[in-house]
Amino acid sequence: MIDWILTQFPDSILGYIIICAVPLLFILPYALVTIYLEMKMSAHMQDRVAYMRTGWHGTLQPFADILKLLQKEDIIPTAADKFLFILAPYIVFIGTYATFAVLPFTSSYIGSDLDLGLFYLVAVSSLVVVGILMSGWASNNKWSLFGALRSAAQIVSYEIPTALVLLSIVMIAGTMNMQQLSQLQSGGISDWYIFGGPFPIVKKLLLLPLMFILFLVQLTASMAEVNRTPFDIPEAESELVQGYNTEYSGMKFAIFYLAEYANLFAVSAITVVAFFGGWGSPFGSFMSGGVWDLFWFVLKGMFFVSINIWLRWTLPRLRVDQLMYVSWKVLTPFALVCMILIGYILVAF
């Protein structure tokens, strides 16, 4: 697909710009749908109906929200560090957007077919921390600073279990290439790594419990990485007012919002690629290829997005030290032990 775009535009700079913009075709409609989904899901959980007036069952409300955000006055506090204040939301968004480069949406489309795909992913998603710290510092607001510092501590500590989980996957698959990773699991539901991967039955059964633990670790860590309840302490509405984005309004706030939702899908997609066969159809070659690949990938991704939303509206928030406890004393040891055991299984069988 990328080659096709490049051939359409001999002037290669323009071609590359268009390639860069392709994920936006997904992110923007996805954000609208997820905003709507989140509102409706939370409303129905809470015995409400959410918006019902703009369009059929309020389907036009996300557009109205965006319109409102576009019109809002863009306020920069007098005491803020203006340059960093303006830069921060873009850094956050870039950090998130960059991860979409290596997400294999279909068997024929991936932004950049890097051999170091997983490694790149782990590295680039840390860029978000820089943006968040920047926004907290530049706001010149003590609560924002608290939020930013908490966020930095949180994202950095939860990268460790995530990295360990992904490392275990790499050990099993023998590749860091996201496209190959999906390819390996494309033989239907039994080939997915969550069910032990495409191996002989004994090895599969040995790997299965370990993979399940790793999946839970990855699910928890990914929830923490997107700063959502129960791990939303950087934003902690009732403690820190709104954390690092308290002082933002208008489009800058919208960009934070967009980055949050995009990140939500990115981490869900990583879980999908690592454990649930990426774009692979659960029925092997049946219903696969072409648009079906995109369908399965988005469907699986949205499933995990929904799980995030569901948990967000159910659970209370952890405290900052309990959060660190979960990361360093629960998730990291579990992931580490699983990784060592996987190494042993891979060598022995």
Next chain:
Amino acid sequence: MTFQEITENLKQKFGTAIVEVKETVQPDPYIIVDPNSLKEISKYLRDEEILTFDFLNCLSGLDLKGKLAVVYHISSMKHKHSFVLRVEVPTDAPTVPSIESIWKSANWHEREAFDMYGIIFSDHPDLRRILMPYDWEGHPLRKDYQVPEFYNGMKVTY
């Protein structure tokens, strides 16, 4: 214990420190005590086994036109009886000893009485205004209080 019994008990112990016993006031009779021995009396009321007034319900300032008063409503959780004390001081020298060290709940109540009536509670640990702004002038609940026309240079309108 009834009001009479508690009063008798206090009279025996403190004698002249009990300035006046207002038995006829209905429905809640009270006694007026000397401000100088208020602390001792309070301590006695709290610690004496048969009295055990462990709970300070309410502490109110009062402007009696010419003198200021502080009313203490105390009760006992153990014996389920209650009692009313009052101290009276002249308006131009309104100093009352603080009973914060005996009942901690007096802390904010005394700050409020200071705020509203200008009663000075000597040896109170933190006697600042509590409900009114810190730079407010005058004590609003005094009967001769005039509503200021200006606050910090801003005209006060109604």
Next chain:
Amino acid sequence: METITKTSHGRTLRTEEMVINMGPQHPSTHGVLRLELVVDGEIVIDVIPHIGYLHRCFEKHSEQMTNYQQVIPYVDRMDYVASMNSELSFAIAAEKLLKIQIPERVDYIRVIMCELQRIASHLIAIGTYGIDIGAFTPFLFCFRDRERILDLFEMTCGARLLYNYIWIGGLSHDLPQQFIPTLKEFIVDFRKNIKELNDLLSFNHIFIKRTANIGVLPADVAINYGCSGPMLRGSGVKWDLRKDEPYSVYNKFDFEVCVGKGEVGTLGDCWDRYIVRVDEMEQSLRIIEQAIQTLPEGNVQSAVPKRIRPNPGEAYARAESPRGELGFYIMSDGTGTPYRIKARSPAFVNLSIISEISRGCMIADLCAITGSVDIVLGEVDR
């Protein structure tokens, strides 16, 4: 920019300390409370509360009224989530001063209303406590049930929040016909909803982690600080004015005084204060059930005095509001205008303990502690 080097208590800050203001505009201070925090990183070293942002001169206003009955709408606005209880306290104090006997039906209806109001108020306390801890959903579950109570009030007196319903010597309206059947339906539904609430929030693992062993208030400290209501009972002190100093007709009903037991942590922690409120709702339902079974007939306005002019004297009367002991000290000089009214509001006294129990906790714990005290700033600042 000027650097802050001293707290308003006058303590000089160390270099690693920072003063940060929580409020007056802050989501978890439940109104316009300002807490001046001295923090060392996330750890709270000192808390200095500043109140008075919602001071509406209740006491000064009362002294200008020409009639005692006119004070009641002001009393409504003191504790605006439990107006019925405020009205009852004031009515009891005024009736004590006037020495009037009221018909039994009035007392029964007052009890029903106050217990419904207690449930409504506790629902707000529980719901907003959930929000303080970060759980959004229980809040709306609580409001759903509270809505039905407010509908009942609306049916009775036309107002949903500030009723002016309990008058001195009587009530403004008798119960409407559909009231009792609707109330019975509500009781049946609400019992189920309490269980749902317990499953969703009270025994949630994260919720317990956040509230157990936090803000521990020992019983003797609570008594010395004058705490009352769920705050005192959470510390294990079995003290409820409805039981220990029965006013109105509470001595005719059978109910239990719920106390904290330290089930999941230390006795007197935030969770204990929280669970006392949940248990009290169940007891309130019991009282209401008994009251509607034995509700006597009568005229609700037969004892309302035409002209309220008490003899010179003074009275202090107290009643158990959802937050604790709400007392009114009324002094009369024989005219129709009260000479002095002082409200002893439970939230004001309960709040004064906050700097005592929150020293050394974390900022997130401070939200848990403020929430568990359950303050209503209208009552704190009057």
